[in-house]
Amino acid sequence: MQFEKQVEIIAPREKVWKFIWDIDRFIACVPGCKDAKTVEDGKRYSAVMVEKVGPFKVEFPTTIEVLERDELSHIKAQASGADNKIGSRMKIDLDVNLREQDNKTVVSFVAGVDILGKLAALGHGIIKRKADQVLDEFAQAVKTTLEGDK
Amino acid sequence: MLKRFRLEEPESAAEVSELLGRFGDSAKIYAGGTELLLAMKEGLVHYERLINVKKLKGLSEIAGENGTIKIGALCTHHQLETSPVLQQTLPSLVKLEQNVANVRVRQAGSIGGNLCFAEPHADPGTLLMALGATMVAEKSSGPREIAAADFFVDAYETSLKADELLTAIRVPAPGANSRSAYLKFGYLERPSVGVAMALTLDGPVVNEVKIAVGCAGPAPRRVAEAEALLNAKSKDEAVRLLPQAGAIAGRASEAISDLHGAQDYKEHIVGVLLKRAFNSIVS
Numbered sequence: 434m435q436f437e438k439q440v441e442i443i444a445p446r447e448k449v450w451k452f453i454w455d456i457d458r459f460i461a462c463v464p465g466c467k468d469a470k471t472v473e474d475g476k477r478y479s480a481v482m483v484e485k486v487g488p489f490k491v492e493f494p495t496t497i498e499v500l501e502r503d504e505l506s507h508i509k510a511q512a513s514g515a516d517n518k519i520g521s522r523m524k525i526d527l528d529v530n531l532r533e534q535d536n537k538t539v540v541s542f543v544a545g546v547d548i549l550g551k552l553a554a555l556g557h558g559i560i561k562r563k564a565d566q567v568l569d570e571f572a573q574a575v576k577t578t579l580e581g582d583k
Numbered sequence: 584m585l586k587r588f589r590l591e592e593p594e595s596a597a598e599v600s601e602l603l604g605r606f607g608d609s610a611k612i613y614a615g616g617t618e619l620l621l622a623m624k625e626g627l628v629h630y631e632r633l634i635n636v637k638k639l640k641g642l643s644e645i646a647g648e649n650g651t652i653k654i655g656a657l658c659t660h661h662q663l664e665t666s667p668v669l670q671q672t673l674p675s676l677v678k679l680e681q682n683v684a685n686v687r688v689r690q691a692g693s694i695g696g697n698l699c700f701a702e703p704h705a706d707p708g709t710l711l712m713a714l715g716a717t718m719v720a721e722k723s724s725g726p727r728e729i730a731a732a733d734f735f736v737d738a739y740e741t742s743l744k745a746d747e748l749l750t751a752i753r754v755p756a757p758g759a760n761s762r763s764a765y766l767k768f769g770y771l772e773r774p775s776v777g778v779a780m781a782l783t784l785d786g787p788v789v790n791e792v793k794i795a796v797g798c799a800g801p802a803p804r805r806v807a808e809a810e811a812l813l814n815a816k817s818k819d820e821a822v823r824l825l826p827q828a829g830a831i832a833g834r835a836s837e838a839i840s841d842l843h844g845a846q847d848y849k850e851h852i853v854g855v856l857l858k859r860a861f862n863s864i865v866s
Contacts, residue, residue: 487701487739488628519626551627558839559738562801
């Protein structure tokens, strides 16, 4: 599943870039994400992603690996995790781009999300919708946090 | 394989509510089990406790009372499809129930369980919405009624509170000129699209038009905009407006592209079924 999102943040690019690497504040914007830890600064992080669709809950202990990093403009990362209780795996390939536009920073990201295993029994449509909601909430939370933080 | 769980056997709705309040997410109500046990066997969900409500008294009856038909939440689909009260008053619901899943599910599955599990591809919620039904939810402090249109929140999510038990469905008894229909279409085990329509025929004019769509999206939805378009129109005028109403209903279905069909395909089918539903009840 491929998702493309864009969010305009009224804040300078340096500030947005710094925020992305402030792992605790950044992870707080990802719905259902907790216990963020830095494994290797700037390269590898870990967190637990908890998502829920009605009575179905998944908990993915997730490793986030930063694959590419161009200062102030681009990040390529991969997050992967498995819920052994339910027997499901997920992988997210994330491409984030930052550019300046007037007094705003435009953050656009492309996320390739793969969910494998029993969770897929819920149906592609339901999972896609959930992933879309999570990404929208995330984009909104980043905007609110940065803009509220004058 | 089914993991071990404790079985609670309360004797009243208040007791069920108390157990739900006490054990929270680790407990789940168990009635017919046709959805719940499948999900548990698959390992998609696990509960430490199942609260067996099958022995609760007074929740398995269907009766007409003061202009309302009250359907106990524990009634099986089979009870609904064979109920003389429903055959007389709500033939569209009987027909729907005759076509729910298969005979094994209809024998064991309850209407309450079907509604509370809120599986997106379930049939009854959509028609109940068009029939203007209300859900009776009980907890220790007493009952409350939820309009069917407000009951379904999202896929697998209802507006029931964590400590509430659905005890009955109340459907207003249709008047002599009222008509309703539920049509569905699909090529997999569960339907791709379901459309329900109810209206009153006052001579050549259609009134009290109610339209609901289900299965295509995450949860059944009432389509007030399409209802307003057709309401108080002559039959002929309504027929002319049906394609427009169908397009509105298609969009309102929040159709999701999946194995059951692409979004635009499902939206198109909503329009086709709406037209057929109208023709079947008006002609």
